[in-house]
Amino acid sequence: MRILIKFTPNEEFLYDEINKHTIQGVIYSLLRNTKYELRHDIKKFKFFTFSDIFPVGDFKPNESKNLLISSPDPDFIGALRDNLGNNETLKFGIHTVEIDEYKIMNLRLRNRFVSGSPLVLYKDNRKNLYFSFRRDKNLEFFLRRLKENSIKKYNAFYSTNFVLEENIFDRIKLKKEVAVRIRKVNREFIIIGSVWELLEKFNIKNRKFYKFIMDCGLGEKNSLGFGFLNPIR
Numbered sequence: 001m002r003i004l005i006k007f008t009p010n011e012e013f014l015y016d017e018i019n020k021h022t023i024q025g026v027i028y029s030l031l032r033n034t035k036y037e038l039r040h041d042i043k044k045f046k047f048f049t050f051s052d053i054f055p056v057g058d059f060k061p062n063e064s065k066n067l068l069i070s071s072p073d074p075d076f077i078g079a080l081r082d083n084l085g086n087n088e089t090l091k092f093g094i095h096t097v098e099i100d101e102y103k104i105m106n107l108r109l110r111n112r113f114v115s116g117s118p119l120v121l122y123k124d125n126r127k128n129l130y131f132s133f134r135r136d137k138n139l140e141f142f143l144r145r146l147k148e149n150s151i152k153k154y155n156a157f158y159s160t161n162f163v164l165e166e167n168i169f170d171r172i173k174l175k176k177e178v179a180v181r182i183r184k185v186n187r188e189f190i191i192i193g194s195v196w197e198l199l200e201k202f203n204i205k206n207r208k209f210y211k212f213i214m215d216c217g218l219g220e221k222n223s224l225g226f227g228f229l230n231p232i233r
Contacts, residue, residue, distance in 0.1 A: 001077045001215060002070035002105050007090060007097040009059040020225040021184050022093045023050060027069060034079040045153050047071055049217030051116040051228045064100055072157060072215040077104060109211045110231035112200045117228040118178050118193025119219040121145050130192035133177050143167060149220060150213050162209060173198035193226060
């Protein structure tokens with residue numbers, strides 16, 4: 001399940017002034033006074049992700065922008081909706097935007113996906129080393145880690161012992177690898193991710209599992225807005 005938020009800036013400012021930590025902060029602010037208000041403090045999967053703001057381009061008054069937030073937990077999305085109804089504006093850092101519209105969307109599962117934000121995987125999380133196609137050139141490792149991570153999140157969410165025997169996807173098409181600059185307080189660091197034109201599973205037998213990853217996001221750092229998926233009709 002996901003929620004679409006349409007908003008309009010009150011002033012002109014650069015697209016790069018709003019980063020993933022800024023958006024994450026807006027989401028956590030919308031969870032205040034709900035059962036999810038301490039979600040940012042937990043040291044485990046947070047079970048939500050969000051898209052990049054679109055359309056891409058600098059923010060200008062009277063030009064609407066969009067943000068999608070998704071989660072396999074309908075109550076989480078409902079909490080966001082309820083608090084959006086109590087606000088006329090949102091604060092993205094120092095910039096205020098007017099909420100134009102918001103609506104809940106429960107998209108039909110498809111067998112083909114495109115990434116709505118870069119997909120991130122660790123090569124070695126103890127060394128804080130991200131997987132890079134340019135450097136590592138190991139598609140088998142990437143797909144194996146992607147499947148392991150997805151199953152781990154699924155089992156944690158549903159408290160089950162699900163096993164996926166086959167490949168997580170049968171056909172994939174990489175668009176590009178990206179380096180995303182993240183700024184938090186006075187620190188800046190870089191996260192390596194990949195953007196995908198196509199992630200396809202020919203015959204989905206485990207529909208609950210694929211609906212979960214469509215809603216929760218693929219890979220790691222989902223709650224920082226990585227691994228957001230859009231189904232392709």
